[in-house]
């Protein structure tokens with residue numbers, strides 16, 4: 435910024451030198467100066483002032499500022515001889531060359547400056563959109579697993595249910611909980627526990643289709659929404675997840691290989707289901723899986739749920 439004001443001071447000095455040069459010439463004021471000439475020249479002067487204030491006040495990068503500023507200076511110095519020519523009778527080859535060359539170069543520099551300004555604006559806008567997208571993604575993502583977080587679950591659940599109802603599509607839900615996780619945490623520590631949760635998140639993602647939405651629901655609990663999927667297919671997918679997860683080998687201590695199983699509950703949306711009821715049914719199925727010995731998938735229809743509730 436300091437250099438920018440130095441450049442302005444330099445401009446003023448050059449203008450003063452120009453005026454000295456002008457007064458050293460042999461000239462006469464025009465006697466037939468009209469009001470329209472005076473008004474139009476005043477407006478050009480005003481335009482110049484506004485232009486330089488805009489250029490100085492806008493937070494421009496050096497790449498944009500210098501072509502614009504140089505363009506302004508050249509246009510300004512091509513305007514000075516034009517002004518002299520308007521109000522005096524003078525014949526100077528130097529002034530006429532200054533006017534024409536200054537005008538052409540000034541216009542070129544201004545064009546370049548405005549082009550670069552536009553490009554920078556476009557790029558900044560693009561970056562802003564990208565970071566907005568990134569922050570939105572972060573706000574709905576669980577940092578440990580990379581799955582969606584539980585806060586986002588209920589938003590998606592309502593919209594998926596609305597969509598399924600509107601187009602008469604099936605929709606299923608999986609609730610999954612890691613077995614005996616407390617003892618794993620107690621034995622190997624919280625960090626090793628986190629590694630299990632992260633690896634399971636990764637495995638769930640790998641098994642699912644693009645349209646399925648997995649969430650980390652609580653500490654060691656996951657839920658998965660499966661649009662356009664009936665209970666039977668969901669059961670098959672849940673089995674695939676259970677086997678894939680069970681195949682992961684953890685080594686929380688050197689030489690000690692551990693495998694972790696999961697209990698899974700599965701439910702399908704019925705016509706009269708409220709969102710909470712679908713979750714409660716899949717949850718009840720998961721607890722049934724725990725009670726039946728863990729490491730298994732249990733599905734519950736709404737009739738079966740009513741019988742055990």
Ligand SMILES: Nc1nc2c(ncn2[C@@H]2O[C@H](COP(=O)(O)OP(=O)(O)OP(=O)(O)O)[C@@H](O)[C@H]2O)c(=O)[nH]1
Nearest residue numbers: 612613614615616617619624625627628653654724
């Ligand atoms: N490492 C780690 N542990 C967690 C996290 N969230 C919850 N836990 C732990 O998970 C354990 C859950 O234990 P319980 O709910 O008793 O269940 P469990 O030991 O898995 O037993 P079952 O569910 O019956 O198989 C608790 O010890 C919690 O402290 C987490 O983000 N990281």
